[in-house]
Amino acid sequence: MLTEVTATRYVTPLREGGSLPGIVEADDLGTYVMKFTGAGQGRKTLVAEVICGQLGRRLGLRVPELALMQLDPVIGLGEPDEEVQDLIKASGGLNLGMDYLPGSLGFDPLAFEVGAAEAGRVIWFDALINNVDRSWRNPNMLVWHGQLWLIDHGATMIWHHSWRGARAAAGKPYDASDHVLASFAPDVAAAAAELAPLVTEELLAEVVADVPDEWLADEPGFDGPDALRRTYAEVLAERAAVISDRITVGERTGDTASRAPEWLTGRPRRKAVK
Template sequence: MLSEVTATRYVTPLREGGSLPGIVEADDLGTYVMKFTGAGQGRKTLVAEVICGELGRRLGLRVPELVTMQLDPVIGLSEPDQEVQELLKASGGLNLGMDYLPGSLGFDAKAYQVSSAEAGRVVWFDALINNVDRSWRNPNLLVWGGELWLIDHGATMIWHHNWPTAQVSAAKAYNASDHALAPFGPDIASAAAALAPLVTEELLTEVAAEVPDEWLVDEPGYATTDELRRAYVEPLLARAATIHERITLDAPAEDKPSQAPGWLSERLAPRPRATKNDKDGGQ
Protein backbone atom coordinates (compact mmCIF):
# COMPACT_ATOMS: atom_id res chain seq x y z
CA MET A 1 0.00 0.00 0.00
CA LEU A 2 1.01 3.60 -0.49
CA SER A 3 2.65 5.19 2.52
CA GLU A 4 0.46 7.67 4.38
CA VAL A 5 1.79 10.97 5.70
CA THR A 6 0.23 14.09 7.18
CA ALA A 7 0.65 17.53 5.69
CA THR A 8 2.19 19.95 8.18
CA ARG A 9 2.75 23.11 6.12
CA TYR A 10 1.41 24.47 2.87
CA VAL A 11 4.35 26.09 1.08
CA THR A 12 3.17 27.47 -2.26
CA PRO A 13 0.76 26.76 -5.12
CA LEU A 14 1.95 25.47 -8.50
CA ARG A 15 -0.04 27.56 -10.90
CA GLU A 16 1.17 25.71 -13.98
CA GLY A 17 -1.37 22.98 -13.22
CA GLY A 18 -5.04 23.50 -13.96
CA SER A 19 -6.03 21.84 -10.68
CA LEU A 20 -3.81 24.16 -8.62
CA PRO A 21 -1.60 21.55 -6.94
CA GLY A 22 0.61 22.82 -4.14
CA ILE A 23 3.99 22.14 -2.59
CA VAL A 24 3.58 20.96 0.99
CA GLU A 25 5.76 19.65 3.79
CA ALA A 26 4.79 16.50 5.71
CA ASP A 27 5.40 14.88 9.07
CA ASP A 28 7.97 12.49 7.55
CA LEU A 29 10.12 15.58 6.81
CA GLY A 30 9.49 15.09 3.10
CA THR A 31 8.33 17.70 0.59
CA TYR A 32 5.57 16.77 -1.83
CA VAL A 33 3.43 18.10 -4.62
CA MET A 34 -0.10 17.63 -3.30
CA LYS A 35 -3.06 16.88 -5.57
CA PHE A 36 -6.36 17.77 -3.90
CA THR A 37 -9.65 15.90 -3.74
CA GLY A 38 -11.43 19.27 -3.70
CA ALA A 39 -10.01 20.34 -7.07
CA GLY A 40 -12.37 20.75 -9.99
CA GLN A 41 -11.41 17.46 -11.64
CA GLY A 42 -12.47 15.51 -8.56
CA ARG A 43 -11.29 12.27 -7.05
CA LYS A 44 -11.11 10.36 -10.36
CA THR A 45 -8.04 12.39 -11.21
CA LEU A 46 -6.35 11.02 -8.10
CA VAL A 47 -7.47 7.49 -8.93
CA ALA A 48 -5.84 7.83 -12.35
CA GLU A 49 -2.68 9.26 -10.79
CA VAL A 50 -2.35 6.24 -8.50
CA ILE A 51 -3.15 3.47 -10.98
CA CYS A 52 -1.12 4.87 -13.86
CA GLY A 53 1.71 6.26 -11.77
CA GLU A 54 2.19 3.01 -9.87
CA LEU A 55 1.86 0.98 -13.06
CA GLY A 56 4.56 3.10 -14.68
CA ARG A 57 6.89 2.60 -11.72
CA ARG A 58 6.40 -1.16 -11.84
CA LEU A 59 7.21 -1.15 -15.55
CA GLY A 60 10.53 0.54 -14.83
CA LEU A 61 9.61 4.08 -15.83
CA ARG A 62 10.70 6.97 -13.64
CA VAL A 63 7.67 8.27 -11.77
CA PRO A 64 8.12 10.14 -8.46
CA GLU A 65 7.03 8.20 -5.38
CA LEU A 66 3.35 8.59 -4.50
CA VAL A 67 1.89 8.80 -1.00
CA THR A 68 -1.51 9.46 0.48
CA MET A 69 -1.63 12.64 2.54
CA GLN A 70 -3.92 13.57 5.37
CA LEU A 71 -4.83 17.25 5.24
CA ASP A 72 -6.26 19.39 8.01
CA PRO A 73 -7.63 22.52 6.27
CA VAL A 74 -6.49 24.62 9.21
CA ILE A 75 -3.00 24.76 7.70
CA GLY A 76 -4.37 27.06 5.02
CA LEU A 77 -5.82 29.70 7.34
CA SER A 78 -2.82 31.98 6.89
CA GLU A 79 -2.87 31.76 3.10
CA PRO A 80 -3.54 35.17 1.54
CA ASP A 81 -4.91 33.65 -1.70
CA GLN A 82 -8.65 33.11 -1.39
CA GLU A 83 -8.64 30.46 -4.12
CA VAL A 84 -6.05 28.43 -2.23
CA GLN A 85 -7.99 28.77 1.03
CA GLU A 86 -11.16 27.50 -0.61
CA LEU A 87 -9.31 24.57 -2.19
CA LEU A 88 -7.80 23.52 1.15
CA LYS A 89 -11.16 23.83 2.92
CA ALA A 90 -12.74 21.57 0.29
CA SER A 91 -9.96 18.96 0.57
CA GLY A 92 -9.93 17.96 4.21
CA GLY A 93 -9.04 14.30 4.70
CA LEU A 94 -7.09 12.05 2.37
CA ASN A 95 -5.32 13.55 -0.64
CA LEU A 96 -2.45 12.50 -2.91
CA GLY A 97 1.19 13.50 -2.66
CA MET A 98 3.94 13.13 -5.25
CA ASP A 99 7.57 13.33 -4.19
CA TYR A 100 8.90 16.80 -4.98
CA LEU A 101 12.01 16.76 -7.18
CA PRO A 102 14.02 19.84 -6.12
CA GLY A 103 15.94 21.51 -8.91
CA SER A 104 14.20 19.56 -11.65
CA LEU A 105 13.69 21.24 -15.01
CA GLY A 106 10.75 21.08 -17.37
CA PHE A 107 11.50 18.91 -20.40
CA ASP A 108 12.66 20.79 -23.50
CA ALA A 109 13.14 18.74 -26.66
CA LYS A 110 15.78 21.18 -27.90
CA ALA A 111 17.87 20.85 -24.77
CA TYR A 112 17.52 17.21 -23.78
CA GLN A 113 18.05 14.21 -26.04
CA VAL A 114 16.02 11.04 -25.58
CA SER A 115 16.97 7.68 -27.08
CA SER A 116 14.51 6.00 -29.44
CA ALA A 117 14.29 3.13 -26.94
CA GLU A 118 13.27 5.35 -24.02
CA ALA A 119 10.94 7.39 -26.21
CA GLY A 120 9.31 4.17 -27.35
CA ARG A 121 8.70 2.98 -23.79
CA VAL A 122 7.11 6.27 -22.77
CA VAL A 123 4.94 6.52 -25.90
CA TRP A 124 3.82 2.89 -25.54
CA PHE A 125 2.97 3.44 -21.88
CA ASP A 126 1.01 6.60 -22.66
CA ALA A 127 -0.87 4.74 -25.37
CA LEU A 128 -1.71 1.98 -22.90
CA ILE A 129 -3.21 4.40 -20.38
CA ASN A 130 -4.53 6.73 -23.11
CA ASN A 131 -2.66 9.73 -21.78
CA VAL A 132 -3.93 12.82 -23.61
CA ASP A 133 -1.65 15.17 -21.68
CA ARG A 134 1.93 14.48 -22.77
CA SER A 135 2.05 16.71 -25.84
CA TRP A 136 4.63 19.26 -26.93
CA ARG A 137 2.21 21.87 -25.57
CA ASN A 138 2.36 20.40 -22.07
CA PRO A 139 4.94 17.57 -21.83
CA ASN A 140 4.44 16.69 -18.16
CA LEU A 141 8.03 15.50 -18.19
CA LEU A 142 10.84 16.62 -15.90
CA VAL A 143 14.59 16.26 -16.16
CA TRP A 144 16.11 15.52 -12.76
CA GLY A 145 19.52 14.04 -12.04
CA GLY A 146 20.14 13.96 -15.77
CA GLU A 147 17.21 11.56 -16.31
CA LEU A 148 13.68 11.81 -17.62
CA TRP A 149 10.81 11.64 -15.11
CA LEU A 150 7.10 11.24 -15.84
CA ILE A 151 4.56 13.29 -13.88
CA ASP A 152 0.85 14.15 -13.91
CA HIS A 153 -1.24 11.16 -14.97
CA GLY A 154 -4.62 12.58 -14.02
CA ALA A 155 -5.75 12.95 -17.65
CA THR A 156 -5.57 9.23 -18.43
CA MET A 157 -8.03 6.35 -18.78
CA ILE A 158 -10.68 8.76 -19.96
CA TRP A 159 -13.13 5.88 -20.16
CA HIS A 160 -13.57 5.96 -16.37
CA HIS A 161 -15.53 9.18 -16.72
CA ASN A 162 -18.28 7.26 -18.55
CA TRP A 163 -18.22 3.60 -17.57
CA PRO A 164 -21.07 2.46 -19.87
CA THR A 165 -18.88 3.34 -22.87
CA ALA A 166 -15.58 2.17 -21.32
CA GLN A 167 -15.18 -0.92 -23.48
CA VAL A 168 -15.61 1.01 -26.72
CA SER A 169 -13.44 3.90 -25.55
CA ALA A 170 -10.63 1.64 -24.35
CA ALA A 171 -10.52 -0.10 -27.73
CA LYS A 172 -9.66 3.09 -29.61
CA ALA A 173 -6.32 3.79 -31.24
CA TYR A 174 -3.78 6.29 -29.91
CA ASN A 175 -2.51 9.16 -32.04
CA ALA A 176 0.97 10.07 -30.81
CA SER A 177 1.65 12.73 -33.43
CA ASP A 178 1.63 15.52 -30.84
CA HIS A 179 3.48 13.50 -28.21
CA ALA A 180 6.41 15.32 -26.64
CA LEU A 181 8.75 12.47 -27.55
CA ALA A 182 7.53 11.88 -31.10
CA PRO A 183 10.52 13.73 -32.61
CA PHE A 184 12.94 11.16 -31.19
CA GLY A 185 11.80 8.23 -33.35
CA PRO A 186 10.19 6.13 -30.60
CA ASP A 187 10.89 2.41 -30.99
CA ILE A 188 7.38 1.26 -30.17
CA ALA A 189 7.81 -2.33 -31.36
CA SER A 190 10.68 -2.99 -28.97
CA ALA A 191 8.84 -1.28 -26.13
CA ALA A 192 5.76 -3.44 -26.69
CA ALA A 193 7.85 -6.61 -26.81
CA ALA A 194 9.49 -5.73 -23.48
CA LEU A 195 6.58 -4.18 -21.57
CA ALA A 196 3.35 -5.80 -22.76
CA PRO A 197 4.15 -9.21 -21.21
CA LEU A 198 4.65 -7.49 -17.85
CA VAL A 199 1.12 -6.05 -17.83
CA THR A 200 -0.58 -9.05 -16.28
CA GLU A 201 -3.89 -9.33 -14.48
CA GLU A 202 -1.96 -9.80 -11.24
CA LEU A 203 0.06 -6.62 -11.74
CA LEU A 204 -2.98 -4.53 -12.63
CA THR A 205 -4.91 -5.91 -9.67
CA GLU A 206 -1.98 -4.96 -7.46
CA VAL A 207 -1.85 -1.34 -8.63
CA ALA A 208 -5.64 -0.95 -8.48
CA ALA A 209 -5.49 -2.11 -4.86
CA GLU A 210 -3.31 0.93 -4.08
CA VAL A 211 -6.29 3.26 -4.57
CA PRO A 212 -7.92 4.17 -1.22
CA ASP A 213 -11.47 2.89 -0.82
CA GLU A 214 -12.80 6.35 -0.07
CA TRP A 215 -11.92 7.53 -3.57
CA LEU A 216 -13.92 4.66 -5.09
CA VAL A 217 -17.12 4.54 -3.04
CA ASP A 218 -20.54 5.48 -4.40
CA GLU A 219 -19.62 4.99 -8.05
CA PRO A 220 -22.89 4.47 -9.98
CA GLY A 221 -23.23 0.95 -11.32
CA TYR A 222 -20.79 -0.67 -8.89
CA ALA A 223 -21.90 -2.31 -5.66
CA THR A 224 -18.42 -2.58 -4.12
CA THR A 225 -15.03 -0.95 -4.44
CA ASP A 226 -13.52 -4.31 -5.46
CA GLU A 227 -15.97 -4.49 -8.34
CA LEU A 228 -14.92 -1.03 -9.44
CA ARG A 229 -11.25 -1.94 -9.18
CA ARG A 230 -11.92 -4.84 -11.53
CA ALA A 231 -13.42 -2.37 -14.00
CA TYR A 232 -10.07 -0.56 -14.08
CA VAL A 233 -8.12 -3.79 -14.61
CA GLU A 234 -10.05 -5.18 -17.58
CA PRO A 235 -9.59 -2.41 -20.20
CA LEU A 236 -5.89 -1.99 -19.40
CA LEU A 237 -5.28 -5.73 -19.64
CA ALA A 238 -7.02 -5.93 -23.01
CA ARG A 239 -5.32 -2.80 -24.29
CA ALA A 240 -1.80 -3.95 -23.40
CA ALA A 241 -1.85 -6.85 -25.84
CA THR A 242 -2.50 -4.91 -29.05
CA ILE A 243 -2.20 -1.17 -28.50
CA HIS A 244 1.22 -1.06 -30.21
CA GLU A 245 -0.56 -1.94 -33.46
CA ARG A 246 -2.82 1.11 -33.13
CA ILE A 247 -0.33 3.86 -32.33
CA THR A 248 -0.06 6.42 -35.12
CA LEU A 249 2.58 9.07 -35.80
CA ASP A 250 1.39 11.41 -38.51
CA ALA A 251 3.61 13.45 -40.82
CA PRO A 252 5.09 16.67 -39.46
CA ALA A 253 2.95 19.79 -39.69
CA GLU A 254 4.47 23.17 -40.46
CA ASP A 255 2.32 25.04 -37.93
CA LYS A 256 3.39 22.97 -34.92
CA PRO A 257 6.68 23.05 -33.04
CA SER A 258 6.99 19.27 -32.95
CA GLN A 259 5.40 16.30 -34.57
CA ALA A 260 6.57 12.96 -35.89
CA PRO A 261 10.12 11.56 -36.01
CA GLY A 262 12.52 13.68 -38.00
CA TRP A 263 11.12 17.05 -36.93
CA LEU A 264 13.81 17.73 -34.38
CA SER A 265 16.81 16.71 -36.45
CA GLU A 266 15.57 18.68 -39.44
CA ARG A 267 15.17 21.89 -37.48
CA LEU A 268 18.29 21.56 -35.35
CA ALA A 269 20.62 20.52 -38.17
CA PRO A 270 23.49 22.99 -38.73
CA ARG A 271 22.71 25.46 -41.47
CA PRO A 272 25.25 26.20 -44.21
CA ARG A 273 27.26 29.31 -43.54
CA ALA A 274 26.43 32.28 -45.70
CA THR A 275 29.06 33.08 -48.29
CA LYS A 276 30.09 36.49 -49.49
CA ASN A 277 28.04 35.95 -52.60
CA ASP A 278 25.00 35.13 -50.49
CA LYS A 279 25.43 38.35 -48.54
CA ASP A 280 25.87 40.33 -51.73
CA GLY A 281 22.80 38.86 -53.29
CA GLY A 282 24.89 36.58 -55.49
CA GLN A 283 26.42 39.43 -57.47
Protein backbone atom coordinates (compact mmCIF):
# COMPACT_ATOMS: atom_id res chain seq x y z
CA MET A 1 0.00 0.00 0.00
CA LEU A 2 1.29 3.45 -0.89
CA THR A 3 2.06 5.94 1.85
CA GLU A 4 -0.10 9.07 1.83
CA VAL A 5 1.50 12.44 2.56
CA THR A 6 0.48 16.08 2.24
CA ALA A 7 2.32 18.58 0.08
CA THR A 8 3.49 21.55 2.16
CA ARG A 9 5.54 23.62 -0.31
CA TYR A 10 5.82 23.85 -4.07
CA VAL A 11 9.51 24.27 -4.88
CA THR A 12 9.99 24.43 -8.64
CA PRO A 13 8.59 23.04 -11.90
CA LEU A 14 10.44 20.41 -13.95
CA ARG A 15 10.02 21.60 -17.49
CA GLU A 16 11.66 18.57 -19.08
CA GLY A 17 8.39 16.64 -18.81
CA GLY A 18 5.39 17.32 -21.00
CA SER A 19 3.05 17.08 -18.00
CA LEU A 20 4.97 19.80 -16.10
CA PRO A 21 5.71 17.85 -12.91
CA GLY A 22 7.07 19.80 -9.97
CA ILE A 23 9.38 19.32 -7.02
CA VAL A 24 7.46 19.63 -3.75
CA GLU A 25 8.11 19.18 -0.06
CA ALA A 26 5.75 17.15 2.11
CA ASP A 27 4.73 16.84 5.76
CA ASP A 28 6.92 13.75 6.20
CA LEU A 29 9.93 16.05 5.55
CA GLY A 30 10.51 14.29 2.23
CA THR A 31 11.02 15.87 -1.18
CA TYR A 32 9.07 14.48 -4.12
CA VAL A 33 8.49 14.91 -7.81
CA MET A 34 4.74 15.42 -8.05
CA LYS A 35 2.65 14.33 -11.03
CA PHE A 36 -0.63 16.24 -11.14
CA THR A 37 -4.15 14.99 -11.78
CA GLY A 38 -4.90 18.26 -13.55
CA ALA A 39 -2.20 17.76 -16.19
CA GLY A 40 -3.30 17.40 -19.79
CA GLN A 41 -2.58 13.66 -19.99
CA GLY A 42 -5.26 12.97 -17.37
CA ARG A 43 -5.56 10.49 -14.53
CA LYS A 44 -4.67 7.44 -16.64
CA THR A 45 -1.10 8.68 -16.67
CA LEU A 46 -1.07 8.43 -12.87
CA VAL A 47 -2.70 5.00 -12.98
CA ALA A 48 0.08 3.82 -15.28
CA GLU A 49 2.73 5.36 -13.03
CA VAL A 50 1.39 3.48 -10.01
CA ILE A 51 0.85 0.08 -11.64
CA CYS A 52 4.10 0.03 -13.61
CA GLY A 53 6.20 1.71 -10.95
CA GLN A 54 5.02 -0.66 -8.25
CA LEU A 55 5.38 -3.66 -10.55
CA GLY A 56 8.92 -2.66 -11.44
CA ARG A 57 9.86 -2.30 -7.78
CA ARG A 58 8.36 -5.71 -6.97
CA LEU A 59 10.40 -7.25 -9.78
CA GLY A 60 13.61 -5.86 -8.31
CA LEU A 61 14.14 -2.94 -10.68
CA ARG A 62 15.17 0.44 -9.33
CA VAL A 63 12.15 2.74 -9.44
CA PRO A 64 11.82 5.70 -7.05
CA GLU A 65 9.42 5.05 -4.19
CA LEU A 66 5.90 6.31 -4.84
CA ALA A 67 3.49 8.10 -2.50
CA LEU A 68 -0.03 9.46 -2.74
CA MET A 69 0.07 13.22 -2.16
CA GLN A 70 -2.73 15.43 -0.93
CA LEU A 71 -2.54 18.87 -2.48
CA ASP A 72 -4.19 22.06 -1.28
CA PRO A 73 -4.14 24.48 -4.24
CA VAL A 74 -3.34 27.33 -1.85
CA ILE A 75 0.34 26.33 -1.93
CA GLY A 76 0.52 27.59 -5.51
CA LEU A 77 -0.51 31.15 -4.74
CA GLY A 78 3.06 32.35 -4.56
CA GLU A 79 4.10 30.73 -7.84
CA PRO A 80 4.74 33.46 -10.45
CA ASP A 81 4.18 31.25 -13.50
CA GLU A 82 0.50 31.34 -14.52
CA GLU A 83 0.73 27.93 -16.22
CA VAL A 84 1.94 26.37 -12.97
CA GLN A 85 -0.73 28.21 -10.99
CA ASP A 86 -3.45 26.86 -13.28
CA LEU A 87 -2.07 23.33 -12.99
CA ILE A 88 -2.01 23.44 -9.19
CA LYS A 89 -5.53 24.94 -9.04
CA ALA A 90 -6.79 22.11 -11.25
CA SER A 91 -5.13 19.41 -9.11
CA GLY A 92 -6.60 19.86 -5.66
CA GLY A 93 -6.93 16.59 -3.79
CA LEU A 94 -5.02 13.38 -4.42
CA ASN A 95 -1.95 13.41 -6.69
CA LEU A 96 1.12 11.22 -7.12
CA GLY A 97 4.58 11.78 -5.69
CA MET A 98 7.85 10.07 -6.58
CA ASP A 99 10.85 10.17 -4.31
CA TYR A 100 13.20 12.92 -5.50
CA LEU A 101 16.73 11.66 -6.22
CA PRO A 102 18.96 14.68 -5.48
CA GLY A 103 22.07 14.92 -7.61
CA SER A 104 20.93 12.30 -10.11
CA LEU A 105 21.93 12.64 -13.76
CA GLY A 106 19.97 11.83 -16.88
CA PHE A 107 21.16 8.53 -18.36
CA ASP A 108 23.56 8.99 -21.29
CA PRO A 109 24.32 5.82 -23.28
CA LEU A 110 27.58 7.35 -24.45
CA ALA A 111 28.81 7.97 -20.91
CA PHE A 112 27.54 4.96 -18.93
CA GLU A 113 27.83 1.28 -19.66
CA VAL A 114 25.03 -1.08 -18.65
CA GLY A 115 25.57 -4.81 -18.21
CA ALA A 116 23.80 -7.29 -20.48
CA ALA A 117 21.79 -8.74 -17.59
CA GLU A 118 20.44 -5.41 -16.38
CA ALA A 119 19.76 -4.20 -19.93
CA GLY A 120 17.81 -7.39 -20.56
CA ARG A 121 15.70 -6.97 -17.43
CA VAL A 122 14.81 -3.38 -18.30
CA ILE A 123 13.87 -4.25 -21.87
CA TRP A 124 11.79 -7.26 -20.79
CA PHE A 125 9.98 -5.11 -18.24
CA ASP A 126 9.33 -2.38 -20.82
CA ALA A 127 7.99 -5.01 -23.21
CA LEU A 128 5.64 -6.29 -20.51
CA ILE A 129 4.19 -2.85 -19.81
CA ASN A 130 4.42 -1.83 -23.48
CA ASN A 131 6.53 1.22 -22.71
CA VAL A 132 6.82 3.42 -25.79
CA ASP A 133 8.92 6.06 -24.04
CA ARG A 134 12.36 4.61 -23.22
CA SER A 135 14.12 5.31 -26.49
CA TRP A 136 17.51 6.87 -27.16
CA ARG A 137 15.57 10.06 -27.90
CA ASN A 138 14.10 10.17 -24.39
CA PRO A 139 15.64 7.55 -22.06
CA ASN A 140 13.53 8.27 -18.96
CA MET A 141 16.29 6.83 -16.79
CA LEU A 142 18.55 8.41 -14.21
CA VAL A 143 21.96 7.50 -12.83
CA TRP A 144 22.06 7.99 -9.07
CA HIS A 145 24.94 6.87 -6.85
CA GLY A 146 26.32 4.94 -9.80
CA GLN A 147 23.14 2.92 -10.38
CA LEU A 148 20.45 2.98 -13.03
CA TRP A 149 16.95 4.14 -12.00
CA LEU A 150 13.77 3.96 -14.09
CA ILE A 151 11.35 6.90 -14.11
CA ASP A 152 8.29 8.22 -15.95
CA HIS A 153 5.96 5.32 -16.73
CA GLY A 154 2.98 7.41 -17.77
CA ALA A 155 3.30 6.40 -21.44
CA THR A 156 2.86 2.69 -20.75
CA MET A 157 -0.03 0.24 -21.11
CA ILE A 158 -1.24 2.30 -24.04
CA TRP A 159 -4.03 -0.21 -24.51
CA HIS A 160 -5.87 1.23 -21.48
CA HIS A 161 -6.80 4.23 -23.61
CA SER A 162 -9.00 1.96 -25.74
CA TRP A 163 -10.25 -1.02 -23.76
CA ARG A 164 -11.93 -2.68 -26.74
CA GLY A 165 -8.51 -3.61 -28.09
CA ALA A 166 -6.84 -4.43 -24.77
CA ARG A 167 -7.08 -8.20 -25.06
CA ALA A 168 -5.59 -8.21 -28.52
CA ALA A 169 -2.82 -5.90 -27.33
CA ALA A 170 -1.80 -8.45 -24.69
CA GLY A 171 -0.02 -10.47 -27.38
CA LYS A 172 1.33 -7.59 -29.43
CA PRO A 173 5.08 -7.85 -30.21
CA TYR A 174 7.49 -5.30 -28.75
CA ASP A 175 10.03 -3.72 -31.07
CA ALA A 176 12.96 -2.55 -28.93
CA SER A 177 15.12 -1.56 -31.90
CA ASP A 178 15.33 2.05 -30.74
CA HIS A 179 15.29 1.28 -27.02
CA VAL A 180 18.06 3.21 -25.30
CA LEU A 181 19.57 -0.07 -24.01
CA ALA A 182 19.35 -1.98 -27.29
CA SER A 183 23.05 -1.57 -28.00
CA PHE A 184 24.21 -3.06 -24.68
CA ALA A 185 23.77 -6.70 -25.81
CA PRO A 186 20.72 -7.17 -23.54
CA ASP A 187 20.19 -10.73 -22.32
CA VAL A 188 16.43 -10.78 -22.73
CA ALA A 189 16.18 -14.57 -22.54
CA ALA A 190 17.78 -14.64 -19.09
CA ALA A 191 15.57 -11.76 -17.98
CA ALA A 192 12.46 -13.58 -19.14
CA ALA A 193 13.46 -16.74 -17.29
CA GLU A 194 14.03 -14.70 -14.13
CA LEU A 195 11.13 -12.26 -14.20
CA ALA A 196 8.21 -13.91 -16.00
CA PRO A 197 7.57 -16.49 -13.22
CA LEU A 198 7.38 -13.62 -10.70
CA VAL A 199 4.43 -11.97 -12.47
CA THR A 200 1.75 -13.98 -10.68
CA GLU A 201 -1.94 -13.26 -10.22
CA GLU A 202 -1.26 -12.53 -6.56
CA LEU A 203 1.48 -10.01 -7.36
CA LEU A 204 -0.62 -8.22 -9.96
CA ALA A 205 -3.60 -8.07 -7.60
CA GLU A 206 -1.43 -6.41 -4.98
CA VAL A 207 0.00 -3.92 -7.48
CA VAL A 208 -3.32 -2.79 -8.94
CA ALA A 209 -4.77 -2.47 -5.45
CA ASP A 210 -2.43 0.49 -4.91
CA VAL A 211 -4.35 2.62 -7.42
CA PRO A 212 -6.85 4.90 -5.61
CA ASP A 213 -10.53 4.31 -6.36
CA GLU A 214 -11.03 7.90 -7.48
CA TRP A 215 -8.57 7.46 -10.35
CA LEU A 216 -10.50 4.41 -11.58
CA ALA A 217 -14.06 5.61 -11.06
CA ASP A 218 -16.55 6.11 -13.89
CA GLU A 219 -14.55 4.25 -16.53
CA PRO A 220 -16.99 3.40 -19.36
CA GLY A 221 -17.74 -0.31 -19.64
CA PHE A 222 -16.71 -1.23 -16.10
CA ASP A 223 -18.81 -1.84 -13.01
CA GLY A 224 -16.64 0.07 -10.59
CA PRO A 225 -12.93 0.31 -9.71
CA ASP A 226 -12.47 -3.33 -8.70
CA ALA A 227 -13.67 -4.58 -12.07
CA LEU A 228 -11.21 -2.24 -13.77
CA ARG A 229 -8.39 -3.41 -11.50
CA ARG A 230 -9.10 -7.03 -12.42
CA THR A 231 -8.90 -6.20 -16.11
CA TYR A 232 -5.55 -4.44 -15.71
CA ALA A 233 -4.22 -7.50 -13.90
CA GLU A 234 -5.63 -9.95 -16.44
CA VAL A 235 -4.14 -8.15 -19.45
CA LEU A 236 -0.72 -7.89 -17.79
CA ALA A 237 -0.85 -11.58 -16.82
CA GLU A 238 -1.69 -12.57 -20.40
CA ARG A 239 1.14 -10.41 -21.71
CA ALA A 240 3.67 -11.79 -19.22
CA ALA A 241 2.92 -15.30 -20.45
CA VAL A 242 3.75 -14.61 -24.10
CA ILE A 243 5.85 -11.47 -24.49
CA SER A 244 9.24 -13.15 -23.96
CA ASP A 245 9.18 -14.63 -27.47
CA ARG A 246 7.92 -11.45 -29.12
CA ILE A 247 10.66 -8.95 -28.36
CA THR A 248 12.89 -7.64 -31.16
CA VAL A 249 16.10 -5.92 -30.04
CA GLY A 250 18.35 -3.99 -32.40
CA GLU A 251 17.47 -6.12 -35.41
CA ARG A 252 15.58 -5.67 -38.61
CA THR A 253 11.84 -6.04 -38.20
CA GLY A 254 10.29 -7.08 -41.50
CA ASP A 255 11.58 -4.52 -43.98
CA THR A 256 12.57 -1.98 -41.32
CA ALA A 257 16.12 -1.60 -40.06
CA SER A 258 16.99 -0.70 -36.48
CA ARG A 259 16.07 2.91 -35.82
CA ALA A 260 18.88 3.45 -33.31
CA PRO A 261 21.29 6.10 -34.64
CA GLU A 262 24.72 5.14 -35.88
CA TRP A 263 26.42 7.09 -33.09
CA LEU A 264 24.61 4.88 -30.54
CA THR A 265 25.08 1.47 -32.13
CA GLY A 266 28.74 2.18 -32.76
CA ARG A 267 29.55 4.01 -29.54
CA PRO A 268 32.77 3.26 -27.62
CA ARG A 269 32.72 1.06 -24.53
CA ARG A 270 32.67 2.82 -21.17
CA LYS A 271 32.90 1.93 -17.52
CA ALA A 272 29.92 -0.18 -16.50
CA VAL A 273 27.19 0.94 -14.15
CA LYS A 274 26.94 -1.90 -11.65
